[in-house]
Amino acid sequence: MAAIKEIQVTIDCAEPARLAAFWCEVVGYVTPPAPEGFATWEEYHHSLPAEERPVYFACTDPTGKGPRLLFQRVPEGKAVKNRVHLDVRAGAGLVGDERLATLEAECERLVKLGATHLKTLYADGENESCINMQDIEGNEFCLD
Template identity: 70%
Template structure:
């Protein structure tokens, strides 16, 4: 059996480009170049049938190490807690107050981008995290 070499994480959402650009800011990801023959993503989108315009967007890790993130428009809104979520690893290797300070600093950076702080899960050690939501209410953790 061949080894899996890459994964893509897909988000269902109402506004794919808006959510993708939020995650670019959170993770330091970038928007890839538009398809060949188009100077911008706006040009590409305008060339699509009306029902498909704005139906998806993607972003990538510029280092190539992280997974591609894909955002697809779906008609239904978010109704329950995510079954899968991202952990944004900002406190790796830190414990106690030092870890808490790193988590709080990242939380403070993300709130002006539209993230919402849900709660702090603080154990005083190296497993503390802050539960947050992105701009469409998808949960993620600052870990």
Template identity: 65%
Template sequence: MASVRQFQVTFDCADPERVARFWCAVLGYEPPSPPGGFGTWDAYWQSRPEEKRGAWFACGDPTGAGPRLYFQRVPEDKVIKNRLHLDVRVGTGLVGEERLAALEAECARLLALGAVRVRLLTADGFNESCLVMQDVEGNEFCLD
């Protein structure tokens, strides 16, 4: 039986490039180069039929360690909580006040990128604290 070694995470969204560039800034990811024959993504999109312009965008971990993120435009708005979300691991190995300080520092950085702070979930004896946030289109994620 074959085992999967790579996967990509796909986001449904209204503005794929905007959401992709937000996640590039969050994770240190990079968008791919424009398709062959095009000097910029704008030039590529202008070559496409109007209804397909900006229909998708992607980004990847420049080290190759993390999964590719793919963003596709969908017509419907997000109306309920995500069934899947990313945990951005900024507090790994930290506990108590040290962990909270790391979460708050990253939260401040992401707020400047357009993220929204939702709520702090405090340590409960089983799980350490984490911060629930939303990206630029309201998709939930956690600073963990």
């Protein structure tokens, strides 16, 4: 069996550059610099005729350790729960009240970026706390 060298996570969306910018803020990834004369990629894309706007936009882990995230525009909107979702490991290694406080602080930060807090699942003696959320286009993810 061949060894897998790297993976890319691809997310369907309506506005690739906007969703990429959101996820860069969430996980500390970066996008390539915007073209000269434009403050952001979104500004650049909106300067183009609709038929020339790119359907993909990527962001990467500046350390090179994490997978590339690729956002691709699709015509249909999200209709059902994701079959695959991202876990943002904000509380990795933490337990109890310290973990919950860390997750709640991160949740508050992400809500300010446009995410939606769906539900907090509290520690139950078997599982630690986690928080279910949605990104700015309604894709589910967890703060773990």
